[in-house]
Amino acid sequence: MHIFYRTELEKAARRMILIHRTDTLIKLIIRTITRDLKVLHAGIFLFDKQKQNYVLTASRGKQGVKVPPGLVKISNDSPLIKYFFSRTYNLWKDNFLLAKRTRIVLKRDSVKKNTKLKNFFERLLYQVSIYKIDIALPIAFRGELLGIFILGEKRNKNNFYPEELTFLSILSSDVAMAIRNATLFDDLRVQLEKNQTLFFQTISAFAHVIEAKDKYTLGHTERVAEYSLNIAIQIKKIIRIKNWEEFKKNLKIAALLHDIGKIGIPEKVLNKRKPLNDNDWTFIRAHPLIGENILSPLKDLKEVILAVKYHHERYDGKGYPYGLEGKRIPLMAAIIFVADAYDSMISDRPYRKALSRTEAKKEIEKNSGLQFNPKVVTAFIQAYTARRV
Amino acid sequence: MGMIKFLIVDDEIEVVSFLNNFLKRKGIKVFTAINGKDALDVFTQEKPEFVLLDINIPGEDGFSILKTIKDLSVQTKVIMITARDDKVSVAKAKRMGAEDYIIKPMELEDLDRIISKHLT
Incomplete structure (x- = not known):
């Protein structure tokens, strides 16, 4: 299992370096994730600087389950985003959000009694269910949340293994860096075009x-x-x-x-x-x-x-x-x-x-x-x- | 109390499928159409209380579909989906009787809110 994921990571990393366009890169990554982890669907919410929200930009998977690109967005202060930003809500101090935990946590007395937490997790659970999220991961670069990966459950309905979680984590940080680079390229291209004009x-x-x-x-x-x-x-x-x-x-x-x-x-x-x-x-x-x-x-x-x-x-x-x-x-x-x-x-x-x-x-x-x-x-x-x- | 009926009209099959599932969870009966002709056929047959209509279907005139629906049944609530903050289209849609509008990309909670608002 370890060897398999290391090779996959290396392959992915090599491909990522070659891609300058953000959209091509993202599609490649979503494809890699759906194929290697055999999940029902996967998608990525990407930060839109102008509008200050996160738009579902790319996705793959079963029709009706996968979230169509360009249709939905989530705001800066929606639970799904806040979870990764704020220490208050990330009770597990992990770098991922498991849907199962969201359901279980609402049964805890400490949460049931805390209105703020209760409201938060109820809304989070709602988001998790409308997007059929089994696991979500942050795509962060130096404290900036560039986006979020969302994955549906595995086709065989199994849990994610620790190696898979590690694989996803590392993939996310590589993606964050690659997106940042690609965004810089895009910005540069815009500047060059302005200069040309x-x-x-x-x-x-x-x-x-x-x-x-x-x-x-x-x-x-x-x-x-x-x-x-x-x-x-x-x-x-x-x-x-x-x-x-x-x-x-x-x-x-x-x-x-x-x-x-x-x-x-x-x-x-x-x-x-x-x-x-x-x-x-x-x-x-x-x-x-x-x-x-x-x-x-x-x-x-x-x-x-x-x-x-x-x-x-x-x-x-x-x-x-x-x-x-x-x-x-x-x-x-x-x-x-x-x-x-x-x-x-x-x-x-x-x-x-x-x-x-x-x-x-x-x-x-x-x-x-x-x-x-x-x-x-x-x-x-x-x-x-x-x-x- | 009977189930509320919704007709979703959008040329993208992925969008129609996704919104179908989204609304089904709320106990709504959903019908779908990916072009103007099918939309009007289904509408005439099922007489849904709500229509979720994409204004930008290529090769179709979203406004003409809106008008036909409103002419057939003025109490049907039509919610327009617009692709961008096109104030001109929104104003036109409202003038032609659309009850509300939502802009792609949308927050699903907003769609919830709009539906609840018009359920009375």
Whole structure:
């Protein structure tokens, strides 16, 4: 019996360490308990910080007997919780609550005569019976009651053996620690997501600075980001993209920031109606490099910076600033180039009216292999057909 | 005195089974339904005094079930189960004649209290 439980504990402990998500962890533990102890049902009440009560979050067992997840909760001052919190009521000084004891204790004179105790145990007995609890255990970490395990009686109606109680106790404290860790992970994830939102908002704010200067580009950067993403989704079907989530994120940032270098271009050039002269072009050609310069301190954005730097390079090598050719142009830059060109074509410019979407699409197709990467053009057409651009 | 009859309507079979057992212990006669059609069929047949109705059954309009029940028998007491503290749904349910409501996750003692309150 001893050996069996030690192995089970070790197995459980090893699995628990690997799981970061609290809900997966809890389901695993409930499954382990029901399987190893052969109880009619098992469940876990978990503390909800916001609502300050304990919700039955996971359970397993016979239908009708097991408590459905999400249906019930018990409050902070319900007997089941108070029993583990307060020394007053835990008359056995044990780390578990046996239903049988609850029934027996009400027969004691000392309890019958003490109204407070009597009331408490009567209410506790009620809770024990509505949830069909045979044994309950606290899940505590450093004095904090994170939850409670409830177990129904064994299918063979036997008592729990001392080794089983020990097994459950140890499992509970391991669970407490694992839940605490998983909760910390969850909190961290929330913080990171909040940070990411802030990050993207900041980037958008910078993009809007450029748009404010160039009155014809209101909303342009966001549209380029949207088109780029939709082209990328299509291109993923033809080209293998490593770390898709990273790629998507960086693509979005690069698209939002691709024209940040325009901050170095005088407004009279940006909004000129007449054809540009050589002087003007010097400014224009410089903007990808200015963009690179501005972003260079951001060490984590290497892929983004390359996309910003090369987003005007042409597939046939006739682009700027370096005249890179073909596959040497990073995919991200090639995508943004198409998205950028497309949006420019379908928007009014100081020097010409907008083209229709069909005309713009034809232009892009015409320039496949010349201006644009052929695979990106294929992906663009897919996105166009699907009305995603 | 006859047994009180309850109809429980919820799409989750586990919930319906559990609440069935919970109420049976109090000597209540329980009927169950997991969708609107069954709910109305059982209701018409058994004419329960109480209906415990989940407002959020997917693919069903909980409010329309409430209305039909109330139209069929205005003295039937309907207790709505709402999934969250949806004040709008609660107000609407009350306007449509629901006697009371309880929010998931619920304290079973609260359900007891509500039932006792409406037993008069």
